[in-house]
Structures are given as C-alpha cells and as structure tokens.
Amino acid sequence: MQILSIHLKNIKSHRDTELSFSAGINVLSGPNGVGKSTVFEAIGYALFGVDARDFVSNIDRFLSIGAKRGEIAVVFQTTSGDIWKVSRTVGAPTKWLLHKESGGTFEVEEHAKIEETEARIAELLELNNGRTLAEQFKLVIGPFQNEFLGPFIIKQATKRQEAFDEILGIDAWRKTYKGTSSLLSAVQEKIKILNVEVAGKTEQLAVLPDKTAELATVKIELVQRQNELLEKETSLADLEVRLTQLEAVEKVIVSKGNDLAILEDRIKNGAGKIAGEAERVESSIKALQMVDESKAGKDAFDRADKILSELRGREQQRRAVEQDIAVLEKQALTLSQKVEHEQLEIGRINRQLGTEQDSLTAARNGLQADPQLSSLAARLPEIRKEVDLLKGERSLLTGRRESLLEGKEKLGEGVCPFFQEICSNIDGSSAPRDVFSARTAELDLQAAALDEKIKASALRQKEAEVAEKELGSRIIRLQELDKQVAAIGDRASRNKERATALEALAKPQAEAARLVAARKVDLKAFAGLDVAIAGAEQERLHYKTANDTYTANLNVAGELPGRQQSLQKMHQLLEALTADQKAKQGELDTMKAGFLPEQLQQLRQDKEHLLAGIATLRQQIVDHGRAIERLEADIVSLRKIQGEIEAKQIEIKSFEEKEKLVKFLRNQVFKNVSAQLSERFREEISLRADRIYRTIAETDEELYWGDNYQIVLKDMQDGVIRERSDDQLSGGQTMSAVVALRLALLQTIGARIAFFDEPTSNLDSARRENLAHAFRAIDVGREEVTEHWYDQLFLISHDVAFTEITDQMIQVGE
Numbered sequence: 001m002q003i004l005s006i007h008l009k010n011i012k013s014h015r016d017t018e019l020s021f022s023a024g025i026n027v028l029s030g031p032n033g034v035g036k037s038t039v040f041e042a043i044g045y046a047l048f049g050v051d052a053r054d055f056v057s058n059i060d061r062f063l064s065i066g067a068k069r070g071e072i073a074v075v076f077q078t079t080s081g082d083i084w085k086v087s088r089t090v091g092a093p094t095k096w097l098l099h100k101e102s103g104g105t106f107e108v109e110e111h112a113k114i115e116e117t118e119a120r121i122a123e124l125l126e127l128n129n130g131r132t133l134a135e136q137f138k139l140v141i142g143p144f145q146n147e148f149l150g151p152f153i154i155k156q157a158t159k160r161q162e163a164f165d166e167i168l169g170i171d172a173w174r175k176t177y178k179g180t181s182s183l184l185s186a187v188q189e190k191i192k193i194l195n196v197e198v199a200g201k202t203e204q205l206a207v208l209p210d211k212t213a214e215l216a217t218v219k220i221e222l223v224q225r226q227n228e229l230l231e232k233e234t235s236l237a238d239l240e241v242r243l244t245q246l247e248a249v250e251k252v253i254v255s256k257g258n259d260l261a262i263l264e265d266r267i268k269n270g271a272g273k274i275a276g277e278a279e280r281v282e283s284s285i286k287a288l289q290m291v292d293e294s295k296a297g298k299d300a301f302d303r304a305d306k307i308l309s310e311l312r313g314r315e316q317q318r319r320a321v322e323q324d325i326a327v328l329e330k331q332a333l334t335l336s337q338k339v340e341h342e343q344l345e346i347g348r349i350n351r352q353l354g355t356e357q358d359s360l361t362a363a364r365n366g367l368q369a370d371p372q373l374s375s376l377a378a379r380l381p382e383i384r385k386e387v388d389l390l391k392g393e394r395s396l397l398t399g400r401r402e403s404l405l406e407g408k409e410k411l412g413e414g415v416c417p418f419f420q421e422i423c424s425n426i427d428g429s430s431a432p433r434d435v436f437s438a439r440t441a442e443l444d445l446q447a448a449a450l451d452e453k454i455k456a457s458a459l460r461q462k463e464a465e466v467a468e469k470e471l472g473s474r475i476i477r478l479q480e481l482d483k484q485v486a487a488i489g490d491r492a493s494r495n496k497e498r499a500t501a502l503e504a505l506a507k508p509q510a511e512a513a514r515l516v517a518a519r520k521v522d523l524k525a526f527a528g529l530d531v532a533i534a535g536a537e538q539e540r541l542h543y544k545t546a547n548d549t550y551t552a553n554l555n556v557a558g559e560l561p562g563r564q565q566s567l568q569k570m571h572q573l574l575e576a577l578t579a580d581q582k583a584k585q586g587e588l589d590t591m592k593a594g595f596l597p598e599q600l601q602q603l604r605q606d607k608e609h610l611l612a613g614i615a616t617l618r619q620q621i622v623d624h625g626r627a628i629e630r631l632e633a634d635i636v637s638l639r640k641i642q643g644e645i646e647a648k649q650i651e652i653k654s655f656e657e658k659e660k661l662v663k664f665l666r667n668q669v670f671k672n673v674s675a676q677l678s679e680r681f682r683e684e685i686s687l688r689a690d691r692i693y694r695t696i697a698e699t700d701e702e703l704y705w706g707d708n709y710q711i712v713l714k715d716m717q718d719g720v721i722r723e724r725s726d727d728q729l730s731g732g733q734t735m736s737a738v739v740a741l742r743l744a745l746l747q748t749i750g751a752r753i754a755f756f757d758e759p760t761s762n763l764d765s766a767r768r769e770n771l772a773h774a775f776r777a778i779d780v781g782r783e784e785v786t787e788h789w790y791d792q793l794f795l796i797s798h799d800v801a802f803t804e805i806t807d808q809m810i811q812v813g814e
C-alpha cells in the first residue's frame with residue numbers, strides 16, 4: 001500500500017497545497033510554522049477518519065483564517081495495484097467520499113452510511129482488524145512523538161499497563177475480566193432476589209382455601225337478593241298505574257288555575273291601558289285647540305321669514321362687490337410698485353455690467369503665455385524617461401552588490417545554524433578565497449557615477465514640472481475668464497428683456513384703476529339694506545312664539561282619530577276577557593269537587609319507599625357481583641402465583657449453574673489470557689526493538705520491555721548484570737528506546753505505513769545519524785536490523801542526516 005499524493009485546501013496554513021510522495025522514506029522539511037505536522041493531521045483526518053478535534057480544540061482552528069469550509073483529498077494505491085482517492089470536507093456538512101480510478105478519472109463509490117465508507121477504506125488498507133481506523137492511527141500508526149512517549153513515562157504501573165494493552169489491542173480480555181465481576185455480582189444478587197420473591201409468594205398462597213369458601217357464600221346471598229328485587233318491582237308497577245291517573249287530574253286542575261291567573265292579570269293590565277289611552281285622547285283634543293288658536297301667528301312668522309331670506313341674499317351680493325373692490329385695489333397697488341422697482345433695477349445692472357467687462361479685459365491681457373516657459377514644459381516627458389532609465393540601472397547594480405555580499409557571508413560560515421555543529425556539507429579546513437571585494441568596489445564606483453547623473457536629471461525634471469504646472473494654471477484661469485465674459489453677455493440680454501417687459505405693464509395698471517371705480521358705483525345700489533334687515537328680524541321675532549306653539553302641537557292633534565279608535569277597541573277586548581274568566585272559574589270548581597290530594601300524597605310516599613328498597617337491593621346485587629369477581633380474580637391470581645413459584649424455583653437452579661460457569665471463566669480463563677498475551681507481545685517486540693536500539697545507540701546495552709511495559713536497559717558493569725529503568729535513564733536513552741519500540745510495534749501489528757514527527761528529539765548527533773541509517777536499513781536490508789515490513793515511512797525532521805537516506809525530501813512552505 002502506498003500514499004501517492006495529498007491536496008489540502010483551506011487547512012490551517014495551507015490555502016491550496018498539493019504534495020506527491022514516493023515509496024519508501026519521505027522526509028518533510030522546512031522552517032517551523034509552515035504546516036509540516038498539518039500534513040500528517042490531514043492524512044489522519046481524511047484517510048483514517050480521525051476527528052479534527054483530536055488535533056485542535058475548536059474545529060474552526062483546523063481551517064485557514066477566514067475560511068468557512070476546507071477539503072482534504074488523499075490518493076493511494078492498494079497492494080493489488082488499484083488507485084483510489086478519499087476526500088473529506090471540513091465544516092458543516094461534512095462529507096467523506098471514496099473514489100476509484102477508472103479510465104484516468106475518479107468515480108465515487110456509493111455508500112449509504114459513513115460506517116460503510118470507513119469499513120471499505122479499512123479493507124483497502126488491510127487494517128480491518130476489529131479496531132477503528134482512527135484508533136489505529138492515534139495509538140500506533142500516526143501519533144506525534146510526544147503523544148507516543150506519554151504511556152512510557154506514566155508512573156503508575158496499572159495505568160501504564162492499561163494504556164499499552166489498548167495500543168496492542170489485548171485490553172478486551174482485561175476489560176472482560178473486570179466486566180464479568182459485575183456480571184457475577186448480578187447473578188448472585190438475582191439468586192437472592194428470586195429466593196426472597198419465592199418466600200413472599202408462598203405467604204400469599206396461604207389464603208387460597210378461605211377465598212374459595214367465601215366465594216360460595218356470596219353466590220348464595222346473590223340469588224336471595226335477586227328474588228326480593230323481583231317482588232318489589234312488581235308492586236311498584238301496580239302503584240305507578242294508580243299514581244299516573246291521579247297526577248293527570250292534578251295536572252289539569254293546576255293548568256286551569258294558571259289560565260285563570262293569566263286572565264286576571266290581563267284584565268288588570270287592560271284597565272290600566274284604557275285609562276292611559278283616555279288620557280292620550282284628552283291630550284290630543286287640547287293640542288287641536290292650541291293649533292287653531294296659533295294659526296294666524298304662524299302665518300305671519302312665515303311671511304317675515306321669507307322677506308328676511310330675500311334681504312340676506314342681497315347682503316351676500318353686497319359683500320361680493322366689496323371683496324372685488326379690495327382685490328382690484330391690491331392689484332393696482334402691486335402693479336405700481338413693480339413698475340417703479342423694475343426701473344431702478346435695470347439702471348443699476350447696466351452700470352455693474354460695464355464695470356465687470358473692463359476688469360475682465362485687463363485680466364486677460366496679464367495671462368498671456370511666456371515662450372521660454374512653454375518650451376521647458378514641453379520637454380518634461382523626455383526628462384522623466386531619462387530619469388527612469390537611470391534609476392533602473394542603479395537598481396540592477398544594487399541587486400548585484402547584495403547578491404555578492406550574501407554569497408560571501410554564506411561561504412564564510414562553517415557552522416550549521418540549526419544544530420550548532422560543524423556542517424558536514426562544507427569543508428572548513430581552509431578559509432574561502434576572497435573573490436568578492438574587487439567586484440564590490442567596481443560596482444560602488446559605477447553606482448556613484450549613476451547617482452550624479454540621476455541627481456542632475458532630477459533637478460531638470462523638477463524645473464520642467466514647475467513650468468508645466470504654471471502653464472496649466474494660466475490656461476485654467478483664461479478658461480474661467482472666458483466663462484465670466486459669456487456670463488456678462490447673458491446677463492445683459494436678460495436686462496434688455498426686463499426693459500421690454502416693463503413697457504407692457506403700463507396698460508394693465510390703467511385697466512385695474514378703471515375697474516376699481518366701476519365696482520364702487522355698483523356698491524351704491526345697496527344703500528339702506530341694513531335697516532331693512534333689522535326690521536324684518538324684529539317682526540320675525542315677534543311671531544316666533546306662535547310659530548313654536550303651532551309646530552309643537554300639530555303632530556299630537558293629528559293623532560286624535562287614531563287614539564279614539566284604539567280606546568274603543570280596548571273597551572271591547574276587556575268585556576270579552578271578563579266573560580271568559582267567569583266560564584273557566586266554573587269548570588275549575590267542578591273538577592276540584594271530585595279530587596282528593598291526600599290520596600295522591602300517600603301514593604307518592606309509597607312509591608318512594610319502594611324505589612329506595614329496590615335501589616338498595618340492586619346495589620347489594622352489584623356489590624355481591626363485584627365481590628364474586630374480586631374473589632374469582634384473587635383465586636386466579638393465587639393459582640398464578642403458585643405457578644410462578646414453581647417457575648422461579650426452576651430459574652433459581654438455572655442461575656446457580658450460571659454462577660458456577662462465570663466463576664470458572666473468570667478464574668481459569670479471563671484472568672490469565674490478558675497476562676499471557678501481554679508477555680508474548682512484549683517478548684516478540686523486545687527482540688525486534690533490541691536490534692533497532694543497538695543500531696541507534698551503538699552500545700552493548702540490551703533493550704527489554706519488562707513487566708507492566710517498563711523500559712529496561714541491561715548491561716555488564718564490573719562483571720555484574722546491571723538493569724536500569726525510568727528515572728535512571730537519560731533523555732537520549734529513553735527517546736532511542738521509544739523509537740525502537742514503536743518501530744518494532746508497527747511491524748508486529750502488520751502496519752504497512754507509519755508517521756514520525758521529529759523522531760531525533762533529545763538525541764545527540766551520533767544517535768541521530770544512527771537512527772537515520774536504521775530507518776534505511778529496515779527498508780533495504782543493508783544491515784541486519786529486522787526484515788523488511790513497511791511500504792512507506794513519513795518523517796518530519798530538520799536533521800541533515802536524513803538527506804542521505806531518504807527516498808524523497810519534500811520542502812514544505814516553498
């Protein structure tokens with residue numbers, strides 16, 4: 001399996017980065033902060049399905065600054081030679097897609113769920129071992145060096161064991177042993193609960209015989225109550241027949257009494273209405289008399305009102321004439337004032353225009369162009385071009401001088417700036433020959449000559465720019481003067497038009513004065529109108545009382561015939577109601593003579609007693625029925641409990657057998673398998689790791705992965721075997737051992753690809769070179785370290801030792 005390339009878009013510092021990889025060892029190099037570790041994170045995110053929050057605290061920090069969405073695409077080749085591409089977006093909604101190459105293009109392989117996508121990728125990578133791809137990447141294949149170092153420096157043995165059991169994938173047996181502890185407790189607790197339940201149900205079953213006897217007694221009492229109910233219902237039916245007959249008679253008597261009461265009320269109300277209607281007839285008669293008496297005054301009021309209305313019309317005509325006179329006088333005054341104002345304004349403007357024309361003529365004469373100034377301004381483009389050419393030559397000389405100085409400085413340094421050691425790429429045994437001083441001095445002379453030329457040309461350019469600016473200013477001022485001359489001409493034309501219009505105002509002024517005199521003559525026709533209006537108003541006021549009396553009584557007097565007819569009908573209706581009352585009273589007296597209320601009351605009381613007895617019997621029957629249902633249900637429930645007791649006793653025996661089985665599995669199987677697998681893995685990994693460690697450290701120390709996954713180094717001191725671990729080891733020894741163990745662990749679990757971030761941290765120069773050769777030896781088998789096991793290794797390193805052993809050196813950030 002081999003990763004061919006990766007494309008990052010809007011991922012941290014990578015706005016749009018594409019990298020290609022080769023088989024074997026790929027080393028990512030570059031200054032800090034350019035995104036080397038981000039490339040590893042991106043492969044873990046897209047190819048192995050690691051959550052972005054395992055790399056950053058907030059998923060937005062996995063994106064480039066300002067971006068809302070990002071995407072990572074990884075192209076890889078399987079062992080069978082097929083080429084695939086997996087792409088995964090960053091930012092909601094997230095898409096994880098798998099593409100297969102077909103005919104030079106990639107086609108998406110459809111999956112219903114994201115779990116199907118992950119399972120398919122695991123199958124292609126040959127990592128479908130029961131653990132998720134993300135866990136395999138984070139635990140073994142791709143953890144950063146400090147994260148993988150973490151489990152080795154855990155002080156508590158139990159926690160260190162749990163961490164490495166998880167990495168090796170054997171933690172399931174230990175977890176199963178711990179998990180079955182609660183299972184065993186649950187089984188034992190279940191047996192206790194079942195025994196308690198059986199005891200409780202046995203106590204409940206003791207009342208079954210008493211319940212059976214009580215059920216037989218209740219059934220006998222139920223039959224007795226049913227016979228008593230039948231007898232009482234028969235007596236009630238006979239009594240209700242007699243009671244219905246008497247109640248019908250009582251109902252008729254009550255109905256007739258109600259009818260008589262209604263007639264009496266109607267007769268009383270009729271008498272009151274007749275009295276009221278008689279008063280209304282009397283009121284209409286009086287109103288008719290007052291109408292007749294006020295008729296003459298009302299006619300006189302109407303005549304005075306008509307005369308006053310005509311006079312008011314003439315008053316409105318006079319007011320209209322007065323308004324016309326006021327409007328015409330105002331128009332005449334306005335025209336006179338306008339004529340006088342226009343005459344003054346026309347004279348003043350003519351004088352002002354003459355003064356302005358003289359000033360403009362003098363200003364134009366003072367702005368004529370100087371021939372020498374025009375010549376200097378015309379040469380400005382030529383001078384500018386000359387200055388630009390000289391500055392370009394000067395910039396080329398400066399760049400050549402800086403390049404010479406930089407080359408001289410680099411050749412003069414013999415120490416690596418990163419590791420602060422003698423650089424093996426430069427032989428510092430003799431000082432480099434000085435080939436730069438003479439060339440630098442020559443460039444300085446050429447630059448000084450160019451500076452003088454640039455200075456002289458710049459002075460000429462400045463003088464030409466001043467001349468050009470002065471000419472432009474004069475042209476703009478002349479254009480402004482031309483505009484002012486045109487404006488004066490326009491103002492003179494408009495003043496002549498005003499003089500012509502002034503002559504036309506004389507005729508409207510005379511016409512307005514004539515109309516004012518004519519309307520004043522018309523106003524004399526309304527003399528004496530106010531006196532006539534006052535007389536008419538006095539006469540109308542004199543007859544107003546008679547008019548009001550006539551108007552107020554006219555409607556009431558007109559209702560007299562209708563009121564008299566209504567009063568006659570009321571008398572006739574009252575006589576008919578009185579006759580009907582006498583007839584109904586006779587019928588009521590006849591019916592009351594043959595009716596006995598005491599007999600009806602006794603029958604009603606007898607009925608109430610029978611109904612109460614029947615209700616009591618029915619309730620007793622219902623209660624007996626419920627008691628029978630309850631007892632039968634209790635008996636069924638008790639018999640069910642009897643069956644449950646038998647079933648639970650069988651269940652108790654089953655759980656007792658399970659308890660024995662769980663105890664056997666815990667003590668004989670689960671407890672031992674985890675320790676045996678751990679020992680086997682540690683022995684196998686220790687053998688491979690020891691060979692790698694010896695190559696890295698170049699010592700005779702033996703690396704051994706001890707109990708609880710403790711790093712142990714063994715050597716001979718004074719003929720005695722010495723073992724050191726934990727705090728007894730130096731940082732370089734610990735880091736060398738961790739790298740060796742991780743390489744061995746990757747080979748053991750069958751990973752074909754791995755990632756290392758700064759694996760030479762805390763290592764001295766010799767160990768770094770040995771580690772680099774160890775990586776190459778693993779691949780090509782030049783040294784006997786271990787057999788070939790991987791397809792690709794990815795390393796992040798600044799160490800020059802890796803430039804000799806890598807298959808591809810990738811400069812990130814260029």
